[in-house]
Amino acid sequence: MLNVKFFLFLLTLILLNVVKCKYVYETKLFQVPLDHFGYQRNETFNIRYLVNEDNWDRGGGPIFFYTGNEGQIETFAQHTGFMWDIAADYRAKLVFAEHRYYGKSMPFGDKSLNKEHIGYLTSSQALADYADLVNFLQGDRMRPRYPVIAFGGSYGGMLSAYFRMKYPHLVTGAIAASAPVHMYPDMVPCEVFHRIVTSSFKIASQKCVDNIKSSWSELRTFLGSQNNSDWIKTKWNLCEPVKNATDVQNLLDYLQTMYETLAMVNYPFQSDFLMPLPAQPVRVVCQYLTDKFNGTQLFEAIGKVIEVYANYNRKPDCVNYTNTNYGNLDASGWDYQACTEMIMPMCTTGKDDMFEPSPWNFTTYAEGCHKKYGVYPRRDDARIQYGGDRIKAASNIVFSNGLLDPWAGGGILNSISSTVTAVVIIDAAHHLDLMPANPNDPEPVKMARNIHRQNIDKWLREFREEQTKRP
Amino acid sequence: MLNVKFFLFLLTLILLNVVKCKYVYETKLFQVPLDHFGYQRNETFNIRYLVNEDNWDRGGGPIFFYTGNEGQIETFAQHTGFMWDIAADYRAKLVFAEHRYYGKSMPFGDKSLNKEHIGYLTSSQALADYADLVNFLQGDRMRPRYPVIAFGGSYGGMLSAYFRMKYPHLVTGAIAASAPVHMYPDMVPCEVFHRIVTSSFKIASQKCVDNIKSSWSELRTFLGSQNNSDWIKTKWNLCEPVKNATDVQNLLDYLQTMYETLAMVNYPFQSDFLMPLPAQPVRVVCQYLTDKFNGTQLFEAIGKVIEVYANYNRKPDCVNYTNTNYGNLDASGWDYQACTEMIMPMCTTGKDDMFEPSPWNFTTYAEGCHKKYGVYPRRDDARIQYGGDRIKAASNIVFSNGLLDPWAGGGILNSISSTVTAVVIIDAAHHLDLMPANPNDPEPVKMARNIHRQNIDKWLREFREEQTKRP
Numbered sequence: 001m002l003n004v005k006f007f008l009f010l011l012t013l014i015l016l017n018v019v020k021c022k023y024v025y026e027t028k029l030f031q032v033p034l035d036h037f038g039y040q041r042n043e044t045f046n047i048r049y050l051v052n053e054d055n056w057d058r059g060g061g062p063i064f065f066y067t068g069n070e071g072q073i074e075t076f077a078q079h080t081g082f083m084w085d086i087a088a089d090y091r092a093k094l095v096f097a098e099h100r101y102y103g104k105s106m107p108f109g110d111k112s113l114n115k116e117h118i119g120y121l122t123s124s125q126a127l128a129d130y131a132d133l134v135n136f137l138q139g140d141r142m143r144p145r146y147p148v149i150a151f152g153g154s155y156g157g158m159l160s161a162y163f164r165m166k167y168p169h170l171v172t173g174a175i176a177a178s179a180p181v182h183m184y185p186d187m188v189p190c191e192v193f194h195r196i197v198t199s200s201f202k203i204a205s206q207k208c209v210d211n212i213k214s215s216w217s218e219l220r221t222f223l224g225s226q227n228n229s230d231w232i233k234t235k236w237n238l239c240e241p242v243k244n245a246t247d248v249q250n251l252l253d254y255l256q257t258m259y260e261t262l263a264m265v266n267y268p269f270q271s272d273f274l275m276p277l278p279a280q281p282v283r284v285v286c287q288y289l290t291d292k293f294n295g296t297q298l299f300e301a302i303g304k305v306i307e308v309y310a311n312y313n314r315k316p317d318c319v320n321y322t323n324t325n326y327g328n329l330d331a332s333g334w335d336y337q338a339c340t341e342m343i344m345p346m347c348t349t350g351k352d353d354m355f356e357p358s359p360w361n362f363t364t365y366a367e368g369c370h371k372k373y374g375v376y377p378r379r380d381d382a383r384i385q386y387g388g389d390r391i392k393a394a395s396n397i398v399f400s401n402g403l404l405d406p407w408a409g410g411g412i413l414n415s416i417s418s419t420v421t422a423v424v425i426i427d428a429a430h431h432l433d434l435m436p437a438n439p440n441d442p443e444p445v446k447m448a449r450n451i452h453r454q455n456i457d458k459w460l461r462e463f464r465e466e467q468t469k470r471p
Numbered sequence: 472m473l474n475v476k477f478f479l480f481l482l483t484l485i486l487l488n489v490v491k492c493k494y495v496y497e498t499k500l501f502q503v504p505l506d507h508f509g510y511q512r513n514e515t516f517n518i519r520y521l522v523n524e525d526n527w528d529r530g531g532g533p534i535f536f537y538t539g540n541e542g543q544i545e546t547f548a549q550h551t552g553f554m555w556d557i558a559a560d561y562r563a564k565l566v567f568a569e570h571r572y573y574g575k576s577m578p579f580g581d582k583s584l585n586k587e588h589i590g591y592l593t594s595s596q597a598l599a600d601y602a603d604l605v606n607f608l609q610g611d612r613m614r615p616r617y618p619v620i621a622f623g624g625s626y627g628g629m630l631s632a633y634f635r636m637k638y639p640h641l642v643t644g645a646i647a648a649s650a651p652v653h654m655y656p657d658m659v660p661c662e663v664f665h666r667i668v669t670s671s672f673k674i675a676s677q678k679c680v681d682n683i684k685s686s687w688s689e690l691r692t693f694l695g696s697q698n699n700s701d702w703i704k705t706k707w708n709l710c711e712p713v714k715n716a717t718d719v720q721n722l723l724d725y726l727q728t729m730y731e732t733l734a735m736v737n738y739p740f741q742s743d744f745l746m747p748l749p750a751q752p753v754r755v756v757c758q759y760l761t762d763k764f765n766g767t768q769l770f771e772a773i774g775k776v777i778e779v780y781a782n783y784n785r786k787p788d789c790v791n792y793t794n795t796n797y798g799n800l801d802a803s804g805w806d807y808q809a810c811t812e813m814i815m816p817m818c819t820t821g822k823d824d825m826f827e828p829s830p831w832n833f834t835t836y837a838e839g840c841h842k843k844y845g846v847y848p849r850r851d852d853a854r855i856q857y858g859g860d861r862i863k864a865a866s867n868i869v870f871s872n873g874l875l876d877p878w879a880g881g882g883i884l885n886s887i888s889s890t891v892t893a894v895v896i897i898d899a900a901h902h903l904d905l906m907p908a909n910p911n912d913p914e915p916v917k918m919a920r921n922i923h924r925q926n927i928d929k930w931l932r933e934f935r936e937e938q939t940k941r942p
Contacts, residue, residue: 033849035508035509035590036508036595036852037506037507037508037509037593037595037596038506038508038509038590038591038593038596039589039590039592039593039811039844039846040587040588040589040590040591041590042846042847116511117511118510118511119509119510119511119512120509120511121510122508122509122510124507124508125508125509128856131855131856132855135851135855142657142658142859142860142861166637167855167858168858168862168863168864168865169858169859169861169862169864170855170858186613187613340510373510375510375513376513378504380606380611381507384602384603384606384638384641385599385602387638387639387640387641388613388640389613390613390640391639391640392639392937393639393640393866393867394639395864396864466863
């Protein structure tokens with residue numbers, strides 16, 4: 001049995017590796033200033049970008065430009081199959097630009113995330129990096145030959161929309177998938193995210209939701225007794241025992257993040273986007289949570305959920321529940337952004353959701369940020385910079401959201417004008433429309449991708465019409 | 472005679488003082504972060520703004536917002552009479568915001584312009600200051616009651632256009648008067664400014680142009696002899712004698728700046744905008760330069776021009792030809808901006824203009840900047856940030872330019888779309904349309920102001936329609 005398991009594990013590793021090499025690109029570097037908006041610091045550094053020109057029409061083919069988000073850029077290149085799928089049709093060049101302070105785009109090497117260096121990690125600086133890069137890719141010309149379409153998912157989707165909004169002269173249009181541009185203070189109820197997590201689980205099974213909901217207090221009681229610590233450590237394959245109240249809280253936080261993540265990446269196919277997971281992971285884990293449980297049965301069932309979540313690729317690793325890194329994304333940089341400009345209030349009520357009630361309070365949040373990074377968040381900065389929901393003057397942006405995606409709660413679900421439009425995808429989780437076409441794709445996501453193509457067609461037509469009018 | 476002169480001098484001072492007090496406002500302070508786009512430096516400081524609410528309809532009257540440029544804000548408040556003239560009709564609140572690092576809006580007090588502090592003087596930071604201020608003036612609301620119209624002239628006009636471009640959610644429309652948004656490298660010929668200076672003088676008299684053109688070499692020869700230094704010092708009332716080649720160059724530069732300035736502020740009425748000058752100053756000074764001169768007659772005539780330029784308010788001061796301060800504007804801050812992001816190539820050919828040929832070369836320019844400030848200019852930054860001439864996606868901006876104004880050479884003279892329009896004013900110098908209505912105003916400037924009002928009407932209508940549509 002162990003041999004079979006080991007064989008399966010090897011096979012999975014090989015398969016994953018094949019998946020990882022599916023797309024081929026060149027890795028390049030581009031020099032940017034540390035501070036685009038001031039001259040007190042005049043250092044420069046390199047951001048990375050990945051390029052594929054296999055299909056490119058150098059005579060005027062478009063540049064499809066992924067505005068990288070909070071993680072190493074390879075992850076986004078590998079998982080934004082939509083861009084790869086349509087590159088040949090459009091004879092497009094593909095570019096995936098890495099966000100400063102993530103992956104290998106580090107202004108101060110290993111020390112970049114230190115307090116004395118991290119302050120230049122902001123969305124505005126990243127967008128200005130992308131602007132310089134696009135200007136360079138267009139040949140630094142007054143009259144560029146290559147239209148640029150921005151693509152992005154999640155925070156990357158926010159960036160692609162903001163890129164078009166702030167630099168429309170460089171970006172002809174933007175596909176902003178699952179971009180929670182309304183997730184800022186006072187804009188949407190702070191509980192909306194967890195309400196959608198819960199409803200995604202409810203679709204799988206109401207019993208699953210009930211079990212998760214009752215698990216919190218049962219776990220607290222159970223873990224309150226020191227004797228049960230070893231039991232949990234063994235059953236859940238934890239790296240560290242649950243010794244004290246902090247450990248209990250960390251473990252419960254880990255579970256909550258697990259449910260949130262499963263809802264986000266609830267794709268109809270096996271994927272390793274944030275971590276390796278089976279197709280329809282919410283349904284898969286809810287299978288274990290549909291019974292009525294007695295005694296430790298509920299905890300055993302949750303143990304199976306954890307195994308799916310943490311160990312689907314059969315790594316022999318134990319579960320490091322104190323690790324705050326978020327799958328393939330780099331939590332340390334994002335945590336800083338969330339503590340400075342990207343303020344996204346998150347709360348749970350325990351009523352409309354399956355979690356323990358936990359309010360959100362700006363002052364408490366701000367003090368936590370100050371303790372951690374020595375900075376106070378600028379509460380309304382992102383709204384003031386990017387317009388919140390007052391973006392009627394913008395143009396050529398598609399905001400797409402899947403209704404299974406918790407982030408859709410902060411997304412734009414209604415078209416704002418004829419050129420800033422919303423695409424709502426019933427059966428889709430987090431930016432499924434940007435993923436590679438898959439036989440298991442639901443019909444609505446195929447339709448969404450067609451709408452994207454129609455918009456891209458229109459934007460490219462506009463660019464070319466404009467081009468012919470110029471002297 | 473001296474008593475009469477002294478009396479006249481006092482009278483002028485009193486009159487000027489009356490003019491200065493014509494408009495009444497409250498002076499307020501508003502706190503802004505030193506660095507809007509990063510968190511490494513978390514200092515804050517106050518910018519000043521001037522407010523008049525005499526006519527304001529607090530129920531929903533617009534805010535007319537002047538995006539202050541390179542100088543103390545009172546100068547712009549006093550000279551942007553158009554805003555004052557129309558405030559009652561629109562029941563508008565007037566706000567004049569001072570640009571950081573000018574006037575009293577100093578982040579580091581007296582030390583702000585020192586090398587270790589000046590780096591946060593950029594247009595992007597200033598615009599972000601204005602964005603924060605507008606957000607505050609609108610009551611920090613998701614659904615603001617007050618539409619905001621931006622106004623600005625010259626660099627302030629660039630800022631008002633850029634303000635609408637980058638923050639359309641805060642600014643409903645912008646009147647950008649005499650904004651040389653095309654004056655960046657490779658966008659217009661570097662000689663265009665001085666060609667227009669020359670043609671403005673040509674309108675007054677061809678002979679005037681010929682005399683100025685021939686004066687440079689004659690002056691160089693004349694000043695080459697040490698004996699003539701005293702003569703010039705006395706005749707031209709110079710503070711310092713012309714002792715060496717550097718002094719000669721400084722003096723000739725002073726004269727060139729004088730002719731440039733006279734063309735810029737060639738208004739049909741007496742004004743003290745940059746310095747006190749008579750109505751139609753180019754015509755006034757050209758009166759002295761229409762003869763054919765012999766010997767030192769030309770220099771005596773130029774002496775009279777200098778007297779008009781430097782001493783129209785009969786101040787007893789001598790002419791400080793080594794002073795690079797540009798009238799009421801603060802050259803030290805602007806010089807830094809011109810050395811960092813606001814790169815505006817300027818050259819003379821001696822053919823199409825009345826100046827000595829002087830080429831422009833980026834490398835030489837950049838080295839000069841580095842020597843002075845320890846920074847190299849970022850040559851294309853302003854174009855990449857603000858779009859150069861690729862601003863078709865923008866909306867609700869009027870670019871107005873007077874054809875007598877040398878800066879019109881870098882202005883937008885053709886409408887770009889139905890909502891980004893150009894207003895060309897035949898008989899006007901530098902942003903005359905923003906000046907107070909005057910009986911001497913030429914018809915075209917009156918027409919331009921009417922077009923401004925029609926646009927403002929339209930933008931306010933749009934804002935209100937949008938407002939009623941919202942929940």
